[in-house]
Amino acid sequence: MRSAAAGPHCEQGLYALALTGRGDDAVGRPEKPIPDPVNPLGILAVSLRNGRRDAGFSYAVLSERTRSISPGTLQRAASGAVLPRLEVAQAFARACGMDVAEVTRLWHAAYQGSLGGRAAGRARKPEPRPDLVNDLSGLCAALEELRQANGAPSFRMMERRARDAGKDLSRSTAFRISRGTAPASTDGLEAFLVACQVPPRERTVWFDAWLRAQRQVVRARQDADGREDLKQIEAVVSDTSRGQVSQEAAVRMLRKAGFDAMERYRRFDAPWTVECLQCAATLRIRLSDVVLARASCPDCPMLTEHVREAWAELLTNPSGLLSRQLVRALRAVTVLPARLQRDHLGVPVFVADRATLRILQSSAWHAALEEVLRRHIRRPFYLDVLLVHDYDTMAAPRNGQRLRRLAKAAGLVDSPLESSPRVQGQGRVNSSASNEAVSGREAATASGSARTAATAPVSWKPTSNSGA
CATH class of the missing domain: 1.10.260.40 (lambda repressor-like DNA-binding domains)
Known part of the structure; x- marks a missing residue:
């Protein structure tokens, strides 16, 4: 001593x-x-x-x-x-x-x-970065780097360390982890970290890395299952002997769903540039989503909402140019979902009685509607006002009943509801309003026949109602 x-x-x-x-x-x-x-x-x-x-x-x-x-x-x-x-x-x-x-x-x-006892001329290994781990292989590589940074303890020593800390880690398990087999649970991961002498406060980032890797495995499995399901669905709807959808069949399915192709069809699950037939918006969808009814245009609800807001503002008569009679007539009608195809905006209006129809056949209120639409829809268009009515069951019982059934299928209601107005910013619009008088037996339209206006898709629903 x-x-x-x-x-x-x-x-x-x-x-x-x-x-x-x-x-x-x-x-x-x-x-x-x-x-x-x-x-x-x-x-x-x-x-x-x-x-x-x-x-x-x-x-x-x-x-x-x-x-x-x-x-x-x-x-x-x-x-x-x-x-x-x-x-x-x-x-x-x-x-x-x-x-x-x-x-x-x-x-x-x-x-x-x-460099861990190796020659000094060799490149230095990077420090383990568990925060960059996204899959199981990356996790195993980071764990082996951690073991090397801890002095590359023997697997027997790692087993003894884990056992001393009350963790279960066999030599064979530690060997498999260091050779690329990820821990099956967080308990196994924690035992390996204990064997590498990682402090408790530094283990959370490793647990997060393990969870990310497991989620990636689940996503990969789901993607594989989804691809197999899509192959089976394509085989059901295919029109070729190879179990694939042809260009012509794909275009037909697309148009039936309300879209028009802007490029050639490539694959059942490949993105496809299309144009919405309702609002002319350009978007990318997959034919598989069209078949599964999961494809929809995100701009159509916005267009419908803008038209609804513009109509609610019109009912307040902001310019003061509409007569009381016109305002009462406008409050008594129901606005159907608008249609913006190319640069033509069609606003269908359902009229429930003959008296209101006679008042609205005048185009005096079209300029006021155009003015409020200009403030809500910020793209150029030509305005077409479409009057759809259903009243003439006495003069033409069969035609009147048919129009009534179509109106009900379109989701029309018996008593319109009041809408609250809202004004938005100005926008530049080119509009051209046209409206033609119709006879008492046929529905009125501004740019088409009563047959075209009344046979609206059954998925239409009223977007703006105004009560008297």
Whole structure:
């Protein structure tokens, strides 16, 4: 043991002995000089030698205190020629009463400086980045990098560390994880992290990486199942012997769904540039979504909403040019969903009685409607006002009943509801309003026949109602 008279000068002498290699162990053999005492590996060796000499232990006594490490292994750890395993350096420090955290820091510096005991000329491996992990292979690669950064402990040592912490990690499991088999659960992942001496506060990022990788596996499985399902669906609707949809059949399906093709059809599940027949918006959809009734135009509801807002504003007579009679007639009708095809905006209006029809056949209110539409629809269009009516069941019973059934199928209501007005910003519009008088037996339209206006798609529903 060191005498009580030992002081700072004696410690400096011990450091000098460690550098020159003139210090002796308990059996009188001098230790070899440290090859390079100023590099990180040499600094670690100097620290271990000084700690042993301060404690006054021989390597044999030190081996007894560590209980599991041989004297030769301990002596090589302080030789400065090879990098010891991290657990050896930590056991050396604990047996000598040294600062284990400081020795651990010196070991990591030595590991980075010697690249894990490999030649210094080789490229340095990157630090493990669990925050960049997206799949299971990346997770396994990051875990192996973590193991290497921890000193590449043996799988037996990892098993012992996990067992000491109350975790279950066999040598074979640790080996499979390091070779690319991802942990099956978070418990297995935590056991591996414990074996790599990852502090609890640093394990959360690894758990997040494991969850991301598992979600990616689920998505890949779902995508594979979805592709198989789409193949079966395409085989059902296909018109060729190969079980695929032809160009002509694809265009027919597309037009039936309310779209027009802007490019050639490529594949059942490939994006396809189309144009909405309702509002002329351009979008990309898949034929598989069309077949499964999952394709819809996002602009059509916006157009309907804009027309509804414009009609609600029209009922407030903002310009003051509409007579009371016209305002009452406008409040008594129901506006159907508008249709913007190319640059023609068709606004169908359902009229429930003959008197209202006679009032609205005048085009005096078209300019006011155009003015409010200009503030809500910000794209050029020509305005077509379409009057659809259903009243003449006495003069033409069969035709009147048919129009009534069509009106009900379009979702018309018996008593319109009041709408609240809302005004938006100005927009530039080119409009041309036209309206033709119709006889008492046929429906009135501004740019088409009563047959065309009354046979609106059954999916139409009234978008703006105004009560008297």
